Amino acid sequence: MNPIVIIGAGAAGIAAARRLQELERPYVLVEAKAFTGGRCVTDRATFGSPVDLGAHWFHSPAFNPLVPLADRLGVRYAAEALRGRYHRDGSWLTDADQTACENYLEAAFDRIAAFAGDVAIKDLFPDPTSPWHDAFLAELRAKQGVTVEESSSRDFARYVWKGDDLPVTGGFGTLLAKLADGLNIRTATPVSRVDWSGRNIRITTPVGTIDADRIILAISTAVLREGIDFHPSLPDWKQRAIDDLPLGSCNKVALRFTVPVFGDCPASLVLPLRGAHEAVEFVLRESEAEIATCLINGPFAKELAAEGAAAMTDYALARLADMFGSGIKKWVSPQQVIADWDHDPFIRGCYAAARIGHADARAELAIPIDERLFFAGEACSVTYMGDVHGAWLTGTAAAEAAAAQ
Numbered sequence: 001m002n003p004i005v006i007i008g009a010g011a012a013g014i015a016a017a018r019r020l021q022e023l024e025r026p027y028v029l030v031e032a033k034a035f036t037g038g039r040c041v042t043d044r045a046t047f048g049s050p051v052d053l054g055a056h057w058f059h060s061p062a063f064n065p066l067v068p069l070a071d072r073l074g075v076r077y078a079a080e081a082l083r084g085r086y087h088r089d090g091s092w093l094t095d096a097d098q099t100a101c102e103n104y105l106e107a108a109f110d111r112i113a114a115f116a117g118d119v120a121i122k123d124l125f126p127d128p129t130s131p132w133h134d135a136f137l138a139e140l141r142a143k144q145g146v147t148v149e150e151s152s153s154r155d156f157a158r159y160v161w162k163g164d165d166l167p168v169t170g171g172f173g174t175l176l177a178k179l180a181d182g183l184n185i186r187t188a189t190p191v192s193r194v195d196w197s198g199r200n201i202r203i204t205t206p207v208g209t210i211d212a213d214r215i216i217l218a219i220s221t222a223v224l225r226e227g228i229d230f231h232p233s234l235p236d237w238k239q240r241a242i243d244d245l246p247l248g249s250c251n252k253v254a255l256r257f258t259v260p261v262f263g264d265c266p267a268s269l270v271l272p273l274r275g276a277h278e279a280v281e282f283v284l285r286e287s288e289a290e291i292a293t294c295l296i297n298g299p300f301a302k303e304l305a306a307e308g309a310a311a312m313t314d315y316a317l318a319r320l321a322d323m324f325g326s327g328i329k330k331w332v333s334p335q336q337v338i339a340d341w342d343h344d345p346f347i348r349g350c351y352a353a354a355r356i357g358h359a360d361a362r363a364e365l366a367i368p369i370d371e372r373l374f375f376a377g378e379a380c381s382v383t384y385m386g387d388v389h390g391a392w393l394t395g396t397a398a399a400e401a402a403a404a405q
């Protein structure tokens with residue numbers, strides 16, 4: 001009996017492998033990179049304390065299956081959400097303005113949730129006059145990785161997001177690495193071709209071929225589209241679902257300062273409001289170190305990353321200087337942590353956002369082909385898309401479906 005081959009050791013692939021191991025079914029998990037975790041990776045080497053290059057928060061912690069796993073494995077996470085503060089035109093928002101801004105955001109998200117059709121989110125706000133609309137544009141880019149012009153209202157309305165977002169202070173990548181411990185994994189084994197023309201499915205890698213009866217594809221939609229040669233090609237309905245779920249952009253820069261520079265700023269999440277194009281936020285002082293992690297979202301993130309690491313660093317430092325004074329520049333340490341997911345050949349973006357009118361593509365993507373090719377990953381989740389727990393649950397479901405055949 002050939003094993004079930006899982007391609008991609010991110011959250012979905014690891015969840016699938018753990019489920020097959022529990023079911024005592026032969027499997028092998030094949031990963032292109034030298035390490036597992038996919039979009040969940042923690043850097044400890046650069047600053048000596050954990051910095052997440054990708055996912056960092058438990059969303060919807062009350063029903064997030066990774067929370068009890070973190071408890072069991074002793075991976076730390078914060079008990080409360082980070083306190084946020086907006087900054088605009090050289091000053092922090094007053095408490096009253098901050099409340100007005102938060103109320104506007106809540107009402108804007110409620111409007112999307114209440115709308116039954118599938119239009120560009122921009123069309124739900126035909127003539128925004130509120131001074132807080134740019135905060136909404138930035139927040140949406142952070143959640144979707146794309147602009148309101150590109151976001152499907154139905155796709156976003158289906159997203160379930162409840163309770164506070166809890167930072168995984170011990171490292172989300174650390175958690176995933178622990179969850180992958182003891183699994184049958186072949187790292188540094190990129191799959192270049194999947195031949196499903198015969199009875200066996202033949203998988204080609206630089207270190208040889210593997211035959212499988214069934215496979216689980218747990219890779220991003222961008223890699224599904226361009227990274228693997230399928231023979232024969234995937235059917236049109238599947239290819240359409242993949243094309244209707246392009247990835248957005250979210251990249252990161254973490255900077256460490258050699259002296260305390262954030263003063264008595266009470267917030268641990270600071271958000272400069274810089275108009276429609278630049279959607280940026282900073283997490284401050286994690287692990288009690290003087291580190292600022294900058295998240296840059298949407299098309300601007302990709303443009304900046306294309307200019308290189310120095311441009312990303314300069315940008316993050318300039319925004320911190322806007323908020324904390326240009327004097328901080330002399331205290332920045334020479335090392336940075338840079339995450340450019342757009343130009344990572346095995347990911348190619350941050351998370352999938354459905355094209356307008358195509359919110360059902362997620363359910364289509366999750367449908368197996370021929371009961372032999374199964375699909376998993378964040379893009380397959382209809383309610384927790386873009387999230388690690390969404391990917392995790394689709395991995396478990398794909399493993400159960402593949403094992404049932």
Ligand SMILES: Cc1cc2nc3c(=O)[nH]c(=O)nc-3n(C[C@H](O)[C@H](O)[C@H](O)COP(=O)(O)OP(=O)(O)OC[C@H]3O[C@@H](n4cnc5c(N)ncnc54)[C@H](O)[C@@H]3O)c2cc1C
Pocket residue numbers: 007008009010011012013030031032033036037038039040053054055056057058059189190191192218219220223227228250251252341346347349350351376377378379385386387388389391
């Ligand atoms: C900057 C950023 C911040 C985020 N923040 C959060 C957050 O706070 N909370 C949250 O819940 N989610 C967050 N997310 C989203 C979350 O990280 C993803 O939704 C989730 O990790 C995706 O998991 P996955 O298993 O679907 O795919 P991936 O993690 O992409 O895993 C796919 C794996 O397949 C491998 N692979 C690709 N091609 C091949 C090949 N040819 N052969 C073999 N292997 C291959 C890749 O190397 C990768 O390891 C964030 C993402 C980013 C980029």
